[in-house]
Amino acid sequence: MMRDVTLPRVMWGASGRPLTLREHEMTFGAAKAGAALAGELEASGLMGRGGANFTTSKKVELLRAQRGHHKVLVVNAMEGEPVGHKDRTLLSTNPHLALDGAQYLAALIGARRVAVCVSRKDSAIVHHVQRALHERERRGGGPEFILHTPPWRYVAGEESALVHWLNDNETMPQYRPQRPHVLHVGRSPALVVNAETCAHVGLINRFGAHWFRELGTPSSPGSALVSVSGAVRRPTVLEVALGTPLRSILREAGADPDPLALLTGGYGGAWLDGEHLDAAYSNESLQPLGATVGAGILVVVPRGACGLAETQRIVKWMANESSRQCGPCAFGLPALAEDLGALLHGARDPHGVLVRLKERCSVIQGRGACRHPDGVVRLVASALTVFARHIEDHVSGSPCEALTTPRRWVAVPALEHESELVWE
Amino acid sequence: MTRRSDHFVLRVDPILCDGFGHCHELAPELVQVDEWGYPIIHDQATSTSELALLKSARLAVRGCPRQALRIERVTSHSETPR
Ligand code: SF4
Numbered sequence: 489m490m491r492d493v494t495l496p497r498v499m500w501g502a503s504g505r506p507l508t509l510r511e512h513e514m515t516f517g518a519a520k521a522g523a524a525l526a527g528e529l530e531a532s533g534l535m536g537r538g539g540a541n542f543t544t545s546k547k548v549e550l551l552r553a554q555r556g557h558h559k560v561l562v563v564n565a566m567e568g569e570p571v572g573h574k575d576r577t578l579l580s581t582n583p584h585l586a587l588d589g590a591q592y593l594a595a596l597i598g599a600r601r602v603a604v605c606v607s608r609k610d611s612a613i614v615h616h617v618q619r620a621l622h623e624r625e626r627r628g629g630g631p632e633f634i635l636h637t638p639p640w641r642y643v644a645g646e647e648s649a650l651v652h653w654l655n656d657n658e659t660m661p662q663y664r665p666q667r668p669h670v671l672h673v674g675r676s677p678a679l680v681v682n683a684e685t686c687a688h689v690g691l692i693n694r695f696g697a698h699w700f701r702e703l704g705t706p707s708s709p710g711s712a713l714v715s716v717s718g719a720v721r722r723p724t725v726l727e728v729a730l731g732t733p734l735r736s737i738l739r740e741a742g743a744d745p746d747p748l749a750l751l752t753g754g755y756g757g758a759w760l761d762g763e764h765l766d767a768a769y770s771n772e773s774l775q776p777l778g779a780t781v782g783a784g785i786l787v788v789v790p791r792g793a794c795g796l797a798e799t800q801r802i803v804k805w806m807a808n809e810s811s812r813q814c815g816p817c818a819f820g821l822p823a824l825a826e827d828l829g830a831l832l833h834g835a836r837d838p839h840g841v842l843v844r845l846k847e848r849c850s851v852i853q854g855r856g857a858c859r860h861p862d863g864v865v866r867l868v869a870s871a872l873t874v875f876a877r878h879i880e881d882h883v884s885g886s887p888c889e890a891l892t893t894p895r896r897w898v899a900v901p902a903l904e905h906e907s908e909l910v911w912e
Numbered sequence: 913m914t915r916r917s918d919h920f921v922l923r924v925d926p927i928l929c930d931g932f933g934h935c936h937e938l939a940p941e942l943v944q945v946d947e948w949g950y951p952i953i954h955d956q957a958t959s960t961s962e963l964a965l966l967k968s969a970r971l972a973v974r975g976c977p978r979q980a981l982r983i984e985r986v987t988s989h990s991e992t993p994r
Pocket residue numbers: 643660661662809810811812813814815817818855856857858859860861926
């Protein structure tokens with residue numbers, strides 16, 4: 489059976505509840521052995537959908553080159569982004585597709601164990617995955633699947649933090665001087681793959697690289713899940729072909745057609761000015777504009793909102809989510825949040841604050857063990873460009889309309905321990 | 913064509929480093945400190961023929977109470993990832 493090239497792909501068969509193994513096989517056809525996968529995977533040009541923008545086949549090759557029979561495949565469905573819902577949506581629709589992909593990848597790198605990581609906060613998703621794994625266990629064959637449920641934190645889904653959890657029950661990133669770096673669970677080399685990426689692998693193995701590339705652009709092939717929220721009728725997860733104009737994605741999501749700006753990629757992503765709606769949704773077209781596909785997130789912020797206020801809330805939350813292992817991140821991010829707050833609510837010397845904020849951004853950049861601070865710096869830097877005129881108003885002391893209303897557009901979880909933020 | 917490993921960079925493990933800044937005192941040419949006291953390391957590769965710099969880098973490595981510093985040999989100026 490050859491699925492035609494239309495969307496949806498990984499969301500095919502969506503029925504409001506997870507497909508059982510039998511339904512899954514009736515929808516997608518039985519799983520193949522996966523012998524030809526290495527070539528097909530490379531030819532497909534699949535990029536990881538977790539946000540790091542890394543070619544999956546390269547990661548796989550790196551792991552294939554490792555010696556030993558005790559490799560581990562880690563499926564990352566932690567979804568640390570508070571405004572991201574794609575992996576959860578996928579696992580509550582087609583859990584077996586992601587597990588198929590994981591099984592192929594495990595066979596490809598020679599792993600006998602697959603660790604599926606879902607945050608324990610999402611009890612429904614944990615339940616869906618558990619059921620799917622039981623079904624596979626009854627069927628027999630394939631690698632040994634183990635479900636892990638780390639606590640939910642922003643950085644817990646960072647791959648080295650996830651591996652750290654599997655080793656020592658600590659959700660903190662590790663320092664990796666050499667890149668690319670091979671992570672290890674115990675002494676076994678580990679490959680960490682995002683859940684959506686696994687689902688695409690499950691399809692590539694069935695229908696081939698050629699089929700996969702019929703959607704998307706030459707350098708960003710295939711389809712991707714996007715979580716759209718903010719000024720929309722209802723927050724949704726859509727599956728779109730990469731390279732689709734942003735305007736049509738917003739239309740499909742029922743979003744404000746003429747927004748002030750879009751938050752792209754996630755909390756560690758970047759703002760995109762609302763005038764660039766004709767840009768295609770792919771990294772090669774968004775990167776020149778300073779934006780990114782990242783973890784498949786779009787938040788629509790309408791005109792009349794205050795971009796500075798939105799940024800400040802995100803940065804404050806992100807500062808609190810630092811694992812506080814590295815000085816520049818533990819002290820730098822609260823300092824950025826503080827500067828943004830000072831700009832927002834008025835400071836004695838707003839020009840000085842703006843200059844200091846820019847300096848701090850360049851000082852912090854690249855000095856953490858993981859990319860958490862770099863994401864925040866990118867967000868702040870993009871806010872300073874996209875909202876430059878509005879920030880100028882704040883600096884010169886003119887009142888900001890949006891501050892008088894409590895309405896904010898980017899959903900930010902409440903801080904658990906507000907007082908912890910100043911950490912000394 | 914440059915010879916292999918004729919340059920070096922000083923690298924810090926930000927997780928181990930606790931920001932007391934001894935490295936800045938031992939190798940001020942290579943290490944600045946930020947406002948919180950954590951080292952900002954000159955990330956351009958330095959030629960190993962600059963013996964004075966190499967020596968202070970070694971002093972910093974030895975003097976770091978957390979053993980967070982390392983000298984990494986690199987081939988040329990261009991190859992300094994991060
Ligand atoms: S950079 Fe920040 S989040 Fe990453 S390991 Fe260091 S302290 Fe933790």
